[in-house]
Amino acid sequence: MNSRRRCREVSPEEPLPAEAGGRPTKCARRPDHKEVMATIENLMIKLSDYNSATVQGRIEDLSYYVTDTLHIYKWDILRTLVDCVEKYPMQCGAYATFVGLVNVQDYEFGSECLKCVTQQLVKALYEGEWLKAQSLVLLLADLVNTNVLTVGSMLQLLNSLVDVCEEEDASHRRRDFYAHLVLSSLPLVGRELYEKKETVLQTLLKRLQVYIKRERSPGEGTRLLRIFNNCDVPQLDYLELLWLQIKRLMHAKWIEKELLRPYAAFDENLSTALQHHLPPFQPPCHEDDSADYPHPWLVFRLFEANDFPPHMRMPDELDIGRHIIEAHIMETVRLHHLERKICAERLMAYCVAKPTRPMEHCIIEVLLGQMLQLPSSPLLTINYGALIIELCKLVPDKFPRIVAQAADMLYTQLEYMNPSSFDRFVNWFSHHLSNFRYQWNWQDWENSITLPEFHPTRQFVRELLKKCMRLSYHQHIVQLVPASYAPLLPASPDPNFKYIDGLLPGAKLAKHVLDAIRSKCAPELLGGLLEATTELDEGLKINVLMQSLLHLGCKSFTHIFSLLSKFQPVLKMLAHNDANQLAMLRALFEVWSNNEHVKLVVADKLLKMHIVSNHAVVAWVFNPSLKSELVKMYLWELLNLTVRYTKYHMRITEDNQSTDLNCLLLNIAQTCVKVLMDHRKSEQSSEVDYWFQWIQGRLLQLLFNYIDDVRKISSKLREIAFEAEEAKSLSNMINDYLNYIT
Amino acid sequence: MSASIDLSSYRDQHFKGSRSEQERSLRDSSTLYVGNLSFYTTEEQIHELFSRCGDVRIIVMGLDKYKKTPCGFCFVEYYTRAEAEAAMRFVNGTRLDDRLIRVDWDAGFIEGRQYGRGKTGGQVRDEYRTDYDAGRGGYGKLLSQKIAPNTDNR
Secondary structure (H helix, E strand, O other): OHHHHHHHHHOOOOOOOOOOOOOOOOOOOOOOHHHHHHHHHHHHHHOOOOOOOOHHHHHHHHHHHHHOOHHHHHHHHHHHHHHHHHHOHHHHHHHHHHHHHHHHHOHHHHHHHHHHHHHHHHHHHHHOOHHHHHHHHHHHHHHHHOOOEOHHHHHHHHHHHHHHHOOOOOOHHHHHHHHHHHHHHHHHHHHHHHHHOHHHHHHHHHHHHHHHHHHOOHHHHHHOOOOEOOOOOOOOEHHHHHHHHHHHHHHOOOOOOOOOOHHHHHHHHHOOOOOEOOOOOOOOOOOOOOOOOOOOOEOOOOOOHHHOOOOOOOOOOOOHHHHHHHHHHHHHHHHHOOOHHHHHHHHHHHHHHOOOOOHHHHHHHHHHHHHHOOOOOOOOHHHHHHHHHHHHHHOOOOHHHHHHHHHHHHHHOHHHEOHHHHHHHHHHHHHHHHOOOOOOOHHHHHHHHHOOOOOHHHHHHHHHHHHHHHHOOHHHHHHHOOHHHHHHOOOOOOOOOHHHOOOOOOHHHHHHHHHHHHOOOOHHHHHHHHHHOOOOOHHHHHHHHHHHHHHHOOOOHHHHHHHHHHOHHHHHHHOOOHHHHHHHHHHHHHHOOOOHHHHHHHHHHHHHOOOOOHHHHHHHHOOHHHHHHHHOHHHHHHHHHHHHHHHHHHHHOOOOOOHHHHHHHHHHHHHHHHHHHHHHHHOOOOOOOHHHHHHHHHHHHHHHHOHHHHHOOHHHHHHHHHHOOOOHHHHHHHHHHHHHHO | OOHHHOOOOOOOOOOOOOHHHHHHHHHHOOEEEEEOOOOOOOHHHHHHHHOOOOOEEEEEEEEOOOOOOEEEEEEEEEOOHHHHHHHHHHOOOOEEOOEEOEEEEEOOOOOOOOEOOOOOOOOHHHHHOOOOEHHHOEOOHHHHHHHOOOOOOO
């Protein structure tokens, strides 16, 4: 009653009542089109707030507001409806309720709405807007629940979608997508379909079962996407898992409890409406295989039943409730990840709405799962990191503890973790710790000290300490960890200038060079000095010059960069062939052998100054003297920087051929495979070959990082796979990758 | 909703150009001002943190005008605006060297802007503040002079 009165005050058509008794009356100003639309849009967006206490009121407000304005604003309303449902698919229950209430009063509107939604669905399917298509199917499902659409029509629609699964020459991804579309609607409307047309529903499910059990072969495509290469942690294919969850739901007679179903409160009113039918539906197809259907993915699980607090229960893995909760969390992250405070607040609102569930665990599981996901993460690692820090600030008695628990659980599985996820774990955790004073139970991880040198767990602790050191300083990290950590600590990151020793060949030239630079000589003078030194070969001269520059600039990046910049002409002149460029990089790695950060940044700078070429960097990284360094993160950071810079340069010089990039990627793949095969031939031990696993995994990481670019050279990559025939794991990996990207 | 990348209320009084020109530069900029740094925070630490958001083109440390030592701020420039926005969203208000740092848009580095504009050579805020901050030279300059006049507060 109250809301009806409130809404009538907001109606745009009604003039303000004239006051009796002498007060001046105002002329009613007719709100213009823009104002009305703004109000409607605002009320529509508000429907997406996840708050069961107020959702009824909000739906009523909107339906009353539009009742008087439908005939003018119908198309705007429908457009806004589709936009909102596309953004907030998990809230389609609220939107379907709104449509249902209007349909009770206005049969035409219900009919127009269904026509519009179906048209938009066909359009979305044709144009490859997969999320939009899915959200419209969910809306249609809920429109059955709100008595706008008949059960028979919905089943007809679902059956037409399943027709695609039976198309013999359709691609796997197209068929999977349509199966997923149908399955994801069933939690919403399964109960209605079961109650009204059980046999038709059964037949539909049988058709799906045939597809999923017999026709699909999920293993191959998704083997590479496993974050862990052992079977302890469940990593099910998304469609497999959803099918199992639907089957479990079916056995539970389609009773589903996690969704907010606002229409339940309006049941009496909604059931007075006349329902509509849908015209026959034809899923669009494409002449060529041009549509880029979604790739398969694996569902990440970290926590098991006994990891949760004892009084709280999470729906277990095969429970559809888990799927619903995760979908809601993922929707919130997708919409609000750019504004971490708002995102954290929205996630907290969802937690508050489900007080009996360990929601905080679920949120962390979803965030870390996305962060570690293959082939690549949807967002930057630091995006997840910033969001997790915000959640820790918001609920300091829960999130920090759960994050620590999760980090520890990931630590125990490190032996099986792929390098791509490993790197993100290191980067995330170092940044996270740096925001909390590096407080951690370091003694819990002491066991890593006794492991073989290249064992992933030992490597993790080493890389983590190095990253923490980069964010703070060496002495700080030394003081932080127990004394037993000594073998894992990085060396003090100081430079080493060998020409301090006056007896070394080249030391005399070094002294002249240092004196010249200190007296602020011009680059030409230095160039002349080097030319005049005829008793030393060019390689040694380069080493002397580079070491001297690095020695003088050792205080900071700015110091090094300004020296490199000042003497760029001399360096450019000397760098006239590959051997000399390699000599420069060698000198850098000699002076700064204890400081990976400087090696990385200065090598990158030399590349960006066009003193060394991208191919020289590749040759340097894979040269035999760096073999044991190749397992470390920083060399691959350098390779990835090199690829990114080549892409950036391609963009700014408007080079559409991308031959430079293709050459580079092929060079990296080829050189890496060669290095791996050489290693295989020389090392024949029966123990686990961690070195080989690292390099193989890092190659896959690089291929995953640049899928769109590698796709263009996939035929050449196939040739490279032949060269790896004798190392089965390597050739299988490359072939699996090639299958995945096509 | 883009609150985290909105312009703050700070405008550089020394900017050569109109207010609206400054605002236009700020809206297109890929350069960031980073404040509330410790005097001891190094360029390397700044590079490591900000590299998490993208490829850093250059870092310019803010220096005391007379001592030419770091005085608690810097400029970070990325190659693209998108990377700078990521830093505004994910680094602003988090910790570097255990201090909450402030990241804000900057219209672009010009020679001379790396120096503090306070009377004694550091940042203006360090002239007047009254709290004790071990990472920023202890008490503010004016207060330090009152406590120990004519003492060089190094």
